[in-house]
Amino acid sequence: MHAFAIDQLGEAGSLHELAMPAMAADRLLVRVRAAGVNPADWKLRDGLFGTPKRPFPIVLGGDFAGVVERVGAQVRDFAPGDRVFGIAPGGSYAEYVSVESSAVLAKIPQRISDAHAAALPTAGLTALAAVEWLELHASESLLVVGATGGVGGYAVQIAKARGVHVIAVARSSNELAARELGAAEIVAYDLVDVVAAVHAKHPGGVDAVVDVVSDDSALKRMAGVLRCPGGRLASTIFAADETWFSEHGLRAANIATQQTPQWSRSGLEDLARLTERKALRVHIAAEVPLADAALALERSKTGRVTGKIVLTI
Ligand SMILES: NC(=O)c1ccc[n+]([C@@H]2O[C@H](COP(=O)([O-])OP(=O)(O)OC[C@H]3O[C@@H](n4cnc5c(N)ncnc54)[C@H](OP(=O)(O)O)[C@@H]3O)[C@@H](O)[C@H]2O)c1
Structure with a gap:
């Protein structure tokens, strides 16, 4: 073959x-x-x-x-x-x-x-695992950094389907793509300082962050957008210093999708169901x-x- x-x-x-x-x-x-x-x-x-x-x-x-x-x-x-x-x-x-x-x-x-x-499979299950770990409730807010890529694009849609207010961090030329995914707000990372822009609009902080891009120091800055205490953050690139977050009244996790319950037939079936009912495009x-x-x-x-x-x- x-x-x-x-x-x-x-x-x-x-x-x-x-x-x-x-x-x-x-x-x-x-x-x-x-x-x-x-x-x-x-x-x-x-x-x-x-x-x-x-x-x-x-x-x-x-x-x-x-x-x-x-x-x-x-x-x-x-x-x-x-x-x-x-x-x-x-x-x-x-x-x-x-x-x-x-x-x-x-x-x-x-x-x-x-x-x-x-x-x-991989991007969808990772998005699902991150959203599950964040225990998002309807009307909470989620910032997705890398919102128009594989993982981020699915995370925006899965969170939106749960009634979450999604703020997408994306390149300015991808604003339309981010809106089509269901983001309520867009922050153009190539035009503005993301942390300052989110903080200005949400002075009390957002409830959660999915970040597929930022390294350790950028994530520690990104922590400034979270409500404190109680804000939580999921990194897909193993960049979150979980101890540091917990010392600052926050929760963070590095999502290793292969070790989550979503890495399974039932995880795939969840993605298929969401796609069938057009909640996931x-x-x-x-x-x-x-x-x-x-x-x-x-x-x-x-x-x-x-x-x-x-x-x-
Ligand atoms: N831990 C795990 O189990 C697991 C599972 C799956 C994936 N991952 C990892 O997660 C990462 C993302 O995967 P993916 O499949 O989503 O990748 P991808 O499809 O390449 O998407 C990456 C996205 O990041 C955006 N981006 C780049 N620089 C940015 C910045 N400075 N600020 C905000 N957004 C930025 C890009 O958007 P623009 O075009 O607008 O720049 C792009 O849409 C990869 O490193 C992958 O290996 C880990």
């Missing part, structure tokens, strides 16, 4: 002809139709996650949508012909993936396309053929993608 893989860390990656993935009694073989691109894909490729646990060649990616081709003898919940989406630990930039039936895997509702389903920034995955990864690496890039396979 064709797969986009690397033979060593740091290379751009290329199309490989690889053996079909191994099957087992508790596994499904899925013909992949679309693979979602996430920053984690180029971070793994570039060695930012250290030595990989898998042998080379390493197939990149994780998020996928496709059709079940075969199931092992012990598989009960899925059958050949089912459309499924999820996360393939062995990489998804490939014509086929083999996944355990207990993996992060769910059926795709009829009205959701393969590209849209493939754009959901998937914005596809680009659909790129598998052969051009290196270009898609370079675009992701700019950190300037509005919505999600999806590979078509």
